[in-house]
Amino acid sequence: MLDKLEQTAIKNNIPIMSKDGINYLINFIKENKVKTILEIGTAIGYSAIKMAFIDPEIKIVTIERDQNRYNEAIVNVKEFGLEKQIDVILADALEIDITSKFDLVFIDAAKAQYIKFFEKFKHNLNKHGIIVSDNLNFHGLVNSDKTDLSRNLRNLVLKIEKYIQFLENNIEFKTKFINIGDGISISRKDDEDEN
Ligand code: SAH
Ligand code: MG
Numbered sequence: 001m002l003d004k005l006e007q008t009a010i011k012n013n014i015p016i017m018s019k020d021g022i023n024y025l026i027n028f029i030k031e032n033k034v035k036t037i038l039e040i041g042t043a044i045g046y047s048a049i050k051m052a053f054i055d056p057e058i059k060i061v062t063i064e065r066d067q068n069r070y071n072e073a074i075v076n077v078k079e080f081g082l083e084k085q086i087d088v089i090l091a092d093a094l095e096i097d098i099t100s101k102f103d104l105v106f107i108d109a110a111k112a113q114y115i116k117f118f119e120k121f122k123h124n125l126n127k128h129g130i131i132v133s134d135n136l137n138f139h140g141l142v143n144s145d146k147t148d149l150s151r152n153l154r155n156l157v158l159k160i161e162k163y164i165q166f167l168e169n170n171i172e173f174k175t176k177f178i179n180i181g182d183g184i185s186i187s188r189k190d191d192e193d194e195n
Helices: 002-011 019-031 046-052 067-079 111-124 151-168
Strands: 036-040 059-064 086-090 102-107 125-134 173-178 184-189
Touching: 002 046, 019 046, 019 125, 019 184, 036 046, 036 111, 046 059, 046 067, 046 086, 059 067, 067 086, 102 111, 111 125, 111 151, 151 173, 151 184
Parallel strands: 036 059, 036 102, 059 086, 102 125
Antiparallel strands: 125 184, 173 184
8 A cells, every 4th residue: 555655656756765765764663662753744544654663653744835746645644544643733834833843853845944944843843853854865956066956956955955965064053964865964962061
C-alpha cells in the first residue's frame, strides 16, 4: 500500500522523501528514541506515515498549507488507520502557533523559508530536541555552477546555500550534514552552556 503512495507522489510530481533519505531518518528516530515529531510539509502524508509505522507510541503533528494535498493526506492517514498517531493541520506553518514541544522537528517545506522555519520551531523543541532538514543538496544544484539555471531556481538554490551557512555558523545548535537522499542536516542544541 505504501508503494501505491510512492507511485501516486511520483506521478503527480509531489516531492516526497527519497527512499534512502526516509530510511536514514527512520533509523535515526529509532536510535534516538524519538517519540514526538513536528513535521513542516506533509504533502500527501508519505513521510509522516512511514515515521508513524516505526512505533505505535510515536505521535506526529504535521502541517500542510495546500488544501488538495492536505485532503489527500487526511485520506491516506485514515486508510492506514493512523489517525491516533498523526495529526494533520491545514495551515501555513509560518502563520500558525504551535504550543506543544517535540523531540524532533522535521523541516521539509518551502526551501526558501528554511531559516524562518528553524528560528520559529526551535522553540517547540524539548530539551535535547533535534531539528532535521531535508533537500539540502537540492537535486545536486547546491554548490554547483548556477549560470544555466533560471533566475527563480538560482535564487532558491542560493537560499539553501544561505541556510547551510546559517547552520554552520549557528552557536546554539551543532549541525551534521549527511549526504544521503537529497541531503539531510541534523541540528542538535549544544548542551555545553545549558547547565
Ligand atoms: N514530507 C513530505 C514531502 C513534503 S513536500 C514527504 O516526504 O512525504 C513539501 C510540502 O510542503 C508541499 O506539499 C508544500 O505544499 C508544503 N509547504 C511548503 N511551504 C509550506 C508552509 N509554509 N507551510 C506549510 N506547508 C508548506
Ligand atoms: Mg524533501
